[in-house]
Amino acid sequence: xxxxxxxxxxxxxxxxxxxxxxxxxxxxxxxxxxxxxxxxxxxxxxxxxxxxxxxxxxxxxxxxxxxxxxxxxxxxxxxxxxxxxxxxxxxxxxxxxxxxxxxxxxxxxxxxxxxxxxxxxxxxxxxxxxxxxxxxxxxxxxxxxxxxxxxxxxxxxxxxxxxxxxxxxxxxxxxxxxxxxxxxxxxxxxxxxxxxxxxxxxxxxxxxxxxxxxxxxxxxxxxxxxxxxxxxxxxxx
Numbered sequence: 001x002x003x004x005x006x007x008x009x010x011x012x013x014x015x016x017x018x019x020x021x022x023x024x025x026x027x028x029x030x031x032x033x034x035x036x037x038x039x040x041x042x043x044x045x046x047x048x049x050x051x052x053x054x055x056x057x058x059x060x061x062x063x064x065x066x067x068x069x070x071x072x073x074x075x076x077x078x079x080x081x082x083x084x085x086x087x088x089x090x091x092x093x094x095x096x097x098x099x100x101x102x103x104x105x106x107x108x109x110x111x112x113x114x115x116x117x118x119x120x121x122x123x124x125x126x127x128x129x130x131x132x133x134x135x136x137x138x139x140x141x142x143x144x145x146x147x148x149x150x151x152x153x154x155x156x157x158x159x160x161x162x163x164x165x166x167x168x169x170x171x172x173x174x175x176x177x178x179x180x181x182x183x184x185x186x187x188x189x190x191x192x193x194x195x196x197x198x199x200x201x202x203x204x205x206x207x208x209x210x211x212x213x214x215x216x217x218x219x220x221x222x223x224x225x226x227x228x229x230x231x232x233x234x235x236x237x
Contacts, residue, residue, distance in 0.1 A: 003170070004171075006082070007085075007171070007176060008176065009174070010086070010176070011177075011200060012068050012175035013063075014219075015067075015068060018060075036049050037148070038150050038151050042150070046134060057107055066219065069094075069097075070095045071223040072095065072097055072223065082099045084103060090106065105146070109123060110146060111144070167191075168190055169195070171194050174200070175219050177204060178206065188210075197213045197215060201218045
């Protein structure tokens, strides 16, 4: 079975109604990144940051996976699929994808403020517990913080993602501007013989010697086209 790796970004979740950070009217317009997505911002005002992520979690309860998420999951019938996502939502999981690498953490999880990447302290929240309060403690006695990789923090899962991309027969990039590193650098690890597709309604500048098949459509429409294309190609070989 061919190995298919999907790199997904904010554009795939935008169709479900989750604000992207970078577009006009996105979340960064309401809160400066320094306040809500850096260790320094959290140290300066943990209450504001905790409230911000509580709000994002509540938003998750009002949105559903869209057709693009569903198609990514459906492709598991034909390919060995790994999803590498820059998104912190759980829409890929809810659509049925089985193997997901979250580069930037997971909104539905909290962890220790002292030792955020220690698996002992990472905890999945049930929807009824989405409201984290100041004073809620991790097992090591520290304040619970979002299990999110903030700007300026290491991306622990990037090495795992690289290993999967290096083995890909097909590499699909969807809904990401390829501006956020280290995720944007994953394209450079795709094997030369791998087929690479990029789905985005806007023009994306791709800085790579690797030939990239661009499908200039929104996430759901683009995934419909891609599914037909790669299943047909797989059947012809």
